Amino acid sequence: MKRISEALARFIERCPWCFIVVAVLLSAAAVPGITMLKTDTGFNAFVSPESKIAQDNARYQAQFGGEPVTVLLTGQLDDIFLAGNLAIMSDFVQEISHDERYRGVNSPLAIFQAAEQEAKQAIQEFREQIDLAQEKATAEAREAAAALGLDESKQEQAAEQARTEVLKALQPQLEQLQQIGEPSLDNPAFIESVLYDADGEVSPIMQPFIPDDRHALIIVTPQGNMSDEEALQATSDIEDFFDNNPLEKVTTTVVSSSKLVDAISSSMSNNIIILLGLSVAVMIVILFAVFRVRWRLLSLLMVGISELWTFGLMGYLSIPLTMATMAVLPILIGLGIDFSIQFHNRYQEEITRNKTVAEAIITSITRMLPVVGVALLATIIGFITLYISKVPMIRDFGMVLAIGVVISYVVALFLLNSIVYLGDRRAPIKRLREAASVASGRIEGVLLRLGKLAIHHTLWILIVAVLFAVGGGIVDHWLPMNTDYEELMPQDTPALMELRELREIAGTGGTLRFMVEANDITSPETLGWLKEYENNALLSHPEIISATSPATLVSEAAGGIIPAQPEIDAIVAGTPPEYLGQVLSSDKSMASVSFSIKYMSMEEIHDLLQSLQAEVIPPTGVQVSPVGSLVLGSSTMDAVVGSRLTLNLICIGAVFIIL
Numbered sequence: 001m002k003r004i005s006e007a008l009a010r011f012i013e014r015c016p017w018c019f020i021v022v023a024v025l026l027s028a029a030a031v032p033g034i035t036m037l038k039t040d041t042g043f044n045a046f047v048s049p050e051s052k053i054a055q056d057n058a059r060y061q062a063q064f065g066g067e068p069v070t071v072l073l074t075g076q077l078d079d080i081f082l083a084g085n086l087a088i089m090s091d092f093v094q095e096i097s098h099d100e101r102y103r104g105v106n107s108p109l110a111i112f113q114a115a116e117q118e119a120k121q122a123i124q125e126f127r128e129q130i131d132l133a134q135e136k137a138t139a140e141a142r143e144a145a146a147a148l149g150l151d152e153s154k155q156e157q158a159a160e161q162a163r164t165e166v167l168k169a170l171q172p173q174l175e176q177l178q179q180i181g182e183p184s185l186d187n188p189a190f191i192e193s194v195l196y197d198a199d200g201e202v203s204p205i206m207q208p209f210i211p212d213d214r215h216a217l218i219i220v221t222p223q224g225n226m227s228d229e230e231a232l233q234a235t236s237d238i239e240d241f242f243d244n245n246p247l248e249k250v251t252t253t254v255v256s257s258s259k260l261v262d263a264i265s266s267s268m269s270n271n272i273i274i275l276l277g278l279s280v281a282v283m284i285v286i287l288f289a290v291f292r293v294r295w296r297l298l299s300l301l302m303v304g305i306s307e308l309w310t311f312g313l314m315g316y317l318s319i320p321l322t323m324a325t326m327a328v329l330p331i332l333i334g335l336g337i338d339f340s341i342q343f344h345n346r347y348q349e350e351i352t353r354n355k356t357v358a359e360a361i362i363t364s365i366t367r368m369l370p371v372v373g374v375a376l377l378a379t380i381i382g383f384i385t386l387y388i389s390k391v392p393m394i395r396d397f398g399m400v401l402a403i404g405v406v407i408s409y410v411v412a413l414f415l416l417n418s419i420v421y422l423g424d425r426r427a428p429i430k431r432l433r434e435a436a437s438v439a440s441g442r443i444e445g446v447l448l449r450l451g452k453l454a455i456h457h458t459l460w461i462l463i464v465a466v467l468f469a470v471g472g473g474i475v476d477h478w479l480p481m482n483t484d485y486e487e488l489m490p491q492d493t494p495a496l497m498e499l500r501e502l503r504e505i506a507g508t509g510g511t512l513r514f515m516v517e518a519n520d521i522t523s524p525e526t527l528g529w530l531k532e533y534e535n536n537a538l539l540s541h542p543e544i545i546s547a548t549s550p551a552t553l554v555s556e557a558a559g560g561i562i563p564a565q566p567e568i569d570a571i572v573a574g575t576p577p578e579y580l581g582q583v584l585s586s587d588k589s590m591a592s593v594s595f596s597i598k599y600m601s602m603e604e605i606h607d608l609l610q611s612l613q614a615e616v617i618p619p620t621g622v623q624v625s626p627v628g629s630l631v632l633g634s635s636t637m638d639a640v641v642g643s644r645l646t647l648n649l650i651c652i653g654a655v656f657i658i659l
Contacts, residue, residue, distance in 0.1 A: 001370045008413075009365035013358050016418035023415045027305060030312025037311065039265040040228070040320030043629065045393040046636040053626065053635050060515045060627040061224025063585050064592045065103040067257045067629055069235050071218035071242070072502055075250040077202075080216050081195065083186045085247045086112065089218070090185075092241055096220060101234045104578050107218040108209045112185055115194040119183035130170060137162035211506045221582070228265075231258035255502045257629060259495035260486075267490055268326055279330045280304075283337060291341060293348045294435055295420060299340035302416045306336045306408040313407075314400060323488060324397035328404060335379070335401075336408030342372055343412050347420055348436040357425045357432070361417055369413065376409045378658045385651040391636065508545055509599025512609060513628035516549075516591040518621055521584060522572055527551045528562045529619050530593065537612060543600060544608075549593040550584045593624075606634035 012019065047054045073080050089109045096102045141162035145155040183190050195210075197203045202210050209217050222234050235256040242252040280300065287296050310332065319325065346368045350360040383405070386398025424432055454461060486496055503509055518526050530551040538544055550572075555562055557571045572580065572588075583592045597608070609626060616624045 002366065005366045005369040006362065008369065009362040012365065012414060012417050013361055013421060016422050019414040019418040020422075023305060023411070027308055030308050033312030033315035034308070036315035036318075037321050038318075039268060040322050040393075043632045045320065045322040045324075046391055047632050048390060048392050051390070053632065056515060056625040057627040057632060058225055060513070060590075060592070060625075063590055064224065064582065065221040066224045066226055066231065067222075069220040069222060069238060069254060069256040069258075070502060071220065071238065072253040072255060072498075072505070073216040073218065073247065073250050074214060074253065075247075077195065077210065077213055077216070078188075078192075079249040080247070081108070081112075081191050082248055083188070083191075085250060086185045086191075088245045088247055091245065092218075095241065099237075101223055101226070101230070103221040103223055104581070105218065105220050106209070106578075106582075108206060108216055109218075110578075111205055111209070112191065112194055116183045116185060116190070119190070123183065126173065130166065133166045133170075134163045137166050215505050217506070228258065228261050231256070232262050235259055253498050253501070255495075255498045260489070260493075260499065263493045263495040264323075264489045267493070268321065268323065272326055272329065275326075276329060279333045283333060291345070293344060294432070295344070295423060298416060298419060299337050299344055299412075302340040302411050303333050303336040303408060305415065306404065306411045307332055309407050309411075310400065310404040313403060319396050319400060320393075322393035322396060324393040325400050328397065328400045331401065332404040332408065335405055336412075339372055339376070339405075339409045339412035340416050343368055343416055344420065347417070351424075351429075351432050351436040356429060357421060357427070361421045365413070365417060372409065374658070376405060378655045379405050381654040381658050382651045385647060385654055388650065389647060503599055507598075508596050510597060510605075510630050511628065512595040512597055512605070512612070512630055513626070514593040514595075514612075515625045515627045516593055516618075517589060517623045517625075518591075519589065521550055521588050521591040522554075522565075522568050524562055524565055524568065525619055526622055527554055527568065529622070530591075531555055531562055533616065534593070536615065537595065540615070541608060541611065543598045543604075545596040545598060547593070547595050548583065550591050553580070553583060602633055602637065605630055606637050609634050 043054075049055075049058075079085070086109060089107060090113075093105050093107065093109060096105050138159035141158040142155045145158040150158070185191065195203065195206055202213075209219075211217065220238060222231060226234065235254060235258050239254045242254070246252070283300050283303075284297065287300060291299070307329065310328070314321070314325070343364065346364040347360055350364040351357070354360040354363055380402045383398045383402040387395045389395055389398075486499075489496060516526075516530065520526065527550060530549055534547040534549060534551060538547060551562065553575065554568055554571050557575075558567060562568070563571075572584070585591070595612070597605070600608070609631060613624075613626060618624050
């Protein structure tokens with residue numbers, strides 16, 4: 001090892017310019033890599049795409065679509081449903097229906113349009129009934145008049161009277177139709193008749209889209225398995241539509257998870273510059289205050305180059321910038337600068353003992369390279385153990401740090417020593433010795449006092465260390481767990497404030513989803529079990545507001561029960577495809593079960609999910625899998641916290657073996 005170190009030292013002393021030129025070229029090559037860096041704040045950073053839950057979620061989204069985008073309409077209900085606004089909503093639905101990025105739209109407009117068609121059909125049937133009743137009455141009146149021997153004029157009078165009596169009998173229904181007017185979205189009276197019930201309250205059929213008297217909701221379901229960029233663009237296009245087609249007297253707010261992801265990405269991109277600036281400023285202060293040597297800021301330049309190479313390599317290797325890998329920046333500044341300081345400080349010491357700068361460089365590298373190399377190896381091993389984590393961004397964090405410290409070591413060894421040698425080789429050795437003696441003396445004076453303190457109070461230091469270790473082990477179990485997106489971003493972010501406003505208005509905190517698979521979901525046995533499971537969940541967990549599934553669809557249509565197979569088939573066949581497709585696949589082998597829940601912390605959601613999974617006892621041949629964003633978020637808690645102790649023990653063991 002000593003011979004290898006000395007050979008490297010002499011090589012650096014002979015070719016210092018070679019390393020500077022190589023460093024410049026590598027730095028230039030790293031810049032394009034940095035421009036290739038991509039931010040990943042979606043669930044791919046938390047959950048491995050190869051995991052079962054991620055694959056189940058991908059299959060679910062392929063069938064039922066991705067996380068919904070909600071358009072919140074704010075204003076008086078009468079203003080929201082003005083004829084002009086309904087026309088704009090109709091244009092919006094038409095545009096969405098022809099865009100392959102979206103699966104469909106649920107909105108009050110669909111109910112108005114369905115009511116319009118039903119009303120027109122009912123009016124047509126009513127008019128036909130009037131005509132038939134009048135024809136029958138006039139025929140009977142003529143026959144009765146003829147039987148009495150009345151002439152034709154009398155018979156016609158009797159027929160006309162019968163026709164009038166039929167109209168008189170149906171007069172209340174006719175007056176009601178006249179009050180409402182023509183069934184049309186342009187008719188305010190008709191809109192009001194659909195919107196409100198007889199008591200003036202919002203009708204039950206409209207309530208899912210009208211949470212209160214100041215808001216209405218439009219739910220857009222995008223295609224599943226979109227990338228973050230695609231989902232954000234789909235949301236932005238919805239916003240653009242309403243910006244270009246504003247609703248009269250109505251404020252429009254578009255709320256989606258993709259906007260939250262983008263807000264986190266933007267915040268990370270903005271704050272990383274601030275973070276870098278603060279880290280550099282702190283290091284400058286420390287170096288000026290403590291490291292009183294010539295070229296004292298050279299170590300900071302070395303770690304800056306190391307950061308440049310590391311993040312450039314991340315771009316070339318397609319390692320995303322996540323909430324974890326972004327933390328590499330300040331950590332690597334703190335760790336990487338240590339190598340440069342150690343090499344630089346040892347060179348200053350050797351200047352006082354050697355006759356030339358070349359001898360000082362060679363001696364310092366020869367003696368420091370193996371020692372710092374062992375520290376480097378132990379550090380690398382510690383970071384590499386993070387790769388056993390199930391969380392992708394933690395694995396990336398460990399890998400990037402391991403790469404970064406190796407680069408920092410290489411830069412400190414070759415580039416720093418080359419620059420120091422070129423800068424000092426023509427300076428008078430006497431002046432260099434005097435400066436090095438002064439700088440070293442100040443640092444060594446402090447260390448000398450600390451050393452005396454340590455050797456005079458070893459027992460107390462040991463006791464304090466053990467107490468802190470035991471206390472740390474206890475407190476470790478008290479650490480809060482947090483994988484909630486809302487806590488991982490600035491609290492005044494507009495996208496987050498919009499989400500919280502929607503949650504407060506709608507009275508829900510999200511949706512827990514399950515994917516149910518069987519040969520035939522619509523069999524009475526499967527639907528009966530599913531209905532019982534939903535009922536028990538609603539009774540056992542007050543935090544669950546409602547449930548939606550094929551079982552609820554069939555039972556509501558059948559008066560609250562699960563009927564026999566023929567009636568089930570008739571209900572399924574009679575359900576409009578846009579509604580049926582939200583809960584049941586076309587081949588009836590996959591179903592969506594959704595539980596709307598109150599707002600809870602991610603830890604509470606995790607506990608609720610565990611309970612719901614424990615309560616699932618499906619029939620033979622039926623498989624139930626949790627899916628959706630809330631499920632992915634809560635599963636991260638197990639992946640992060642569950643392996644924490646194991647990671648720590650493996651890391652400590654690996655470092656122990658290296659040492």
